Each structure stands twice: as structure tokens, then as C-alpha cells.
């Protein structure tokens with residue numbers, strides 16, 4: 001292979017992967033410091049932290065023009081952790097995944113290796129193109145990325161008209177905050193904040209519909225073994241509810 005040398009004047013001044021992690025601005029860090037000593041190093045059960053989390057949740061509900069009854073869930077771990085949480089706490093029996101790049105395929109794999117789920121219906125397309133969801137009887141979660149970061153292929157957020165109660169679940173990690181969408185077309189719109197939100201990683205957020213909350217309550221009160229850290233029921237119950 002030929003040695004390719006990128007001319008120095010074409011190199012970005014800040015040489016990070018274009019899709020994130022994003023640059024965290026000094027102003028953000030100064031704001032965090034201005035909240036001290038109330039926030040860092042104090043209990044996450046105390047008012048200063050709860051109020052800050054509450055304001056992030058209501059800000060996200062506003063940003064997404066959330067319909068009545070939708071909520072924001074959040075927890076430690078990033079989108080990758082959310083896939084395992086969804087496998088344990090959201091998919092009832094079988095999921096369908098559109099895979100046309102690395103990230104959609106990772107969620108499909110997490111569902112495929114779960115011994116308590118049926119094999120997922122995986123609809124793959126070559127990098128640079130896109131597959132379409134197809135209603136299939138028995139599928140209770142339809143999952144696809146809003147923006148497949150690894151290929152740059154975007155989708156329109158559209159509810160899949162499958163079985164009654166089937167949920168439409170969107171990986172919005174590099175879409176949320178950058179591409180508009182209609183929240184009524186989705187049940188779970190999840191993302192980690194280190195891409196368009198220019199924050200640090202290690203957290204996930206999810207806009208969830210009343211139908212998704214009901215599913216989480218049902219699955220997490222079944223006799224399936226669910227590690228506490230992946231139990232979305234705990235996440236939806238322990239936060240003071242900020243709901244539309």
C-alpha cells in the first residue's frame with residue numbers, strides 16, 4: 001500500500017474522531033466548578049444533584065418536544081450499556097434489528113447472545129446503504145440507529161406498525177441534538193452525550209414513551225434474572241419523575 005501523508009495544513013487543529021467524543025468547552029468546566037461545593041463529591045441523593053439532574057431531564061423533554069406521558073431515563077454506562085439494559089429489561093421475546101454498520105450490529109449481537117430471548121430478526125445492508133424495518137409477527141422491539149455513525153447513513157424516525165404493543169427503539173447517540181425527529185414516532189430514543197451534546201461519555205439518556213415504561217415494568221417484574229445495574233425498572237422508579 002502506498003504511504004499517504006496528509007499535508008500538515010489539512011490536519012485538524014483538534015485531531016479527534018469527527019463524530020465524537022466532542023470537545024468539552026472550557027465554559028462547561030467553569031460552569032461545573034461554579035456549582036461547587038454543592039455538586040461534585042456530595043451525595044447524589046441530595047437536592048443540588050437531584051435538581052441538576054431534574055433540570056437536564058426537563059430540558060431534554062423540551063428539546064425533543066416530548067408528548068404527554070413521555071419521560072427521560074438516565075444511568076451510568078453509555079449506549080453500549082443501554083444495549084445490555086434493553087436486552088434484559090425491554091425486549092420481551094424477540095427483537096428486529098436494522099444493521100448497516102458497526103453500532104446497529106452491536107445491539108443485534110447483544111440480543112443474539114441472550115439465552116432468554118429468541119434469535120433476533122437481523123436485517124443487514126452493506127455499509128453506505130440501509131435496510132428497512134419489516135413488521136414480523138412475534139417481534140416486540142424494532143431497533144435501528146437514527147444515524148449509523150460508522151457509515152454516516154441516516155434514517156427517518158418512523159414507528160414500525162408491527163404487533164400491538166411492539167416498541168420502536170432508536171439508537172440516537174450521534175443523531176440526538178443534531179437531527180430533528182417526531183417523538184410520537186418512537187418509544188425509546190436513547191443516546192450517550194459525548195457526540196452532539198458535547199459532553200463527556202459514560203452516561204446514557206433515553207426518552208421513553210408510556211408504552212415503553214409499561215413494557216419495562218412488566219419485563220422487570222417477571223421472573224427473568226436481571227442484574228440490578230441493567231434493570232431499567234430501577235432506573236425508572238428511583239428518579240424523581242420528570243414527566244410530561
Ligand SMILES: *Cc1c(COP(=O)(O)O)cnc(C)c1O
Pocket residue numbers: 077078079080081103145147148149150171172173174192195201202203
Ligand atoms: C458512539 C456510538 C455508540 C457508543 O456509545 P458509547 O457511549 O461509547 O457506548 C453507540 N451508538 C452510536 C450510534 C454511536 O455513535
